[in-house]
Amino acid sequence: MRQTLLLRSIASSIRRGRAPREPSPPLCRSFAAAADQPDRKVAILGAAGGIGQPLSLLMKLNSLVSSLSLYDIAGTPGVAADVSHINTRAEVAGYAGEDQLGKALEGSDIVIIPAGVPRKPGMTRDDLFNINAGIVKSLCTAIAKYCPNALVNMISNPVNSTVPIAAEVFKKAGTYDERKLFGVTTLDVVRAKTFYAQKAKLPVEEVDVPVVGGHAGITILPLFSQATPASNDLTDEDIKALTKRTQDGGTEVVEAKAGKGSATLSMAYAGAIFADACLKGLNGVPDIVECSFVQSSITELPFFASKVRLGKNGVEEVLGLGSLSDYEKQGLENLKPELKSSIEKGIKFAREN
Numbered sequence: 001m002r003q004t005l006l007l008r009s010i011a012s013s014i015r016r017g018r019a020p021r022e023p024s025p026p027l028c029r030s031f032a033a034a035a036d037q038p039d040r041k042v043a044i045l046g047a048a049g050g051i052g053q054p055l056s057l058l059m060k061l062n063s064l065v066s067s068l069s070l071y072d073i074a075g076t077p078g079v080a081a082d083v084s085h086i087n088t089r090a091e092v093a094g095y096a097g098e099d100q101l102g103k104a105l106e107g108s109d110i111v112i113i114p115a116g117v118p119r120k121p122g123m124t125r126d127d128l129f130n131i132n133a134g135i136v137k138s139l140c141t142a143i144a145k146y147c148p149n150a151l152v153n154m155i156s157n158p159v160n161s162t163v164p165i166a167a168e169v170f171k172k173a174g175t176y177d178e179r180k181l182f183g184v185t186t187l188d189v190v191r192a193k194t195f196y197a198q199k200a201k202l203p204v205e206e207v208d209v210p211v212v213g214g215h216a217g218i219t220i221l222p223l224f225s226q227a228t229p230a231s232n233d234l235t236d237e238d239i240k241a242l243t244k245r246t247q248d249g250g251t252e253v254v255e256a257k258a259g260k261g262s263a264t265l266s267m268a269y270a271g272a273i274f275a276d277a278c279l280k281g282l283n284g285v286p287d288i289v290e291c292s293f294v295q296s297s298i299t300e301l302p303f304f305a306s307k308v309r310l311g312k313n314g315v316e317e318v319l320g321l322g323s324l325s326d327y328e329k330q331g332l333e334n335l336k337p338e339l340k341s342s343i344e345k346g347i348k349f350a351r352e353n
């Protein structure tokens, strides 16, 4: 009841163009504002997995979604039946096995891909390449055939290589639109905000921290010099420690899970935030900005994560890096060789297979 009242108050505040009285998480905001929204189909590939299941739940809670299509090689009818009983707008359908992939994808506005194997302790994200590259390639081949205009949110690792693979597959199929392909790096932003807010003793809901580069180890470059609200209390050592913790955030979870996979719940949260931003952009909501790994010309690398403005066709503008501290400038130079080689590895794989 309290939730319903809060959502109504937020919806009417949005209609009146005023800020809601109580702070609210972004997922609730879109949940409330959707009564007169257009139909949008979202497909999740890998929907029965560790990320896929909670992400399916969160997307079912987002009433910007009218149709939720849950695909995996197995197990999706159960996930779909479960999620479909929730009292929100989206109609849910489960599809299992390759012969149902076309149906799962047809008419999709957004395809979210968390399909593939996760890390175990001692592995790098690049160690997943051999298995996940093939999975991503075959899923993207189907996307090019069945929903070539969809926005693609790539979660499967190594993101620094799977996004270039997807781009090559779409180029080969003649469907590539660089505005519609995104590597999901939102979890890096989610972590940077949490760690910064804790250290600077700020309420995390008010904090923002851009994270640029890529999505693996030192290629993850949080820009704490641009964090808002600014904090004057943090030393250079604090910034170094925060940077390292953000870069190692995935490994922290992999080690804590001790062989039972990598981040799933926080990733589902991050994936839902990013998909919500894409939906708002598609629906014409102005000034939707998120960090994402996209085709880019802001450095010499062909793909790079930075802030992007989202619109009716996906990426409307790739925003520049802004001014960097000397420490961040050094981090930027340090990450380029690794990111370049991961991008090239993806491109080579897609061209040769």
Ligand SMILES: NC(=O)C1=CN([C@@H]2O[C@H](COP(=O)(O)OP(=O)(O)OC[C@H]3O[C@@H](n4cnc5c(N)ncnc54)[C@H](O)[C@@H]3O)[C@@H](O)[C@H]2O)C=CC1
Binding pocket: 045, 046, 047, 048, 049, 050, 051, 052, 071, 072, 073, 074, 114, 115, 116, 117, 118, 119, 128, 132, 135, 139, 154, 155, 156, 157, 158, 159, 184, 185, 186, 187, 188, 215, 261, 262, 263, 264, 267
């Ligand atoms: N971008 C990011 O920030 C993050 C990315 N990840 C990545 O997300 C991926 C998934 O992680 P989890 O959900 O934890 O793994 P999981 O193993 O729990 O789930 C993966 C799912 O993909 C499915 N799958 C495998 N091949 C498929 C195919 N050809 N078509 C459709 N589905 C297929 C599996 O059946 C399984 O249900 C991993 O590669 C992981 O590294 C994880 C956390 C954060």
Ligand SMILES: O=C([O-])CC(=O)C(=O)O
Binding pocket: 118, 119, 125, 157, 187, 249, 250, 251, 253, 254, 262, 263
């Ligand atoms: O670390 C991993 O393997 C999963 C991931 O990408 C993350 O949690 O950032």
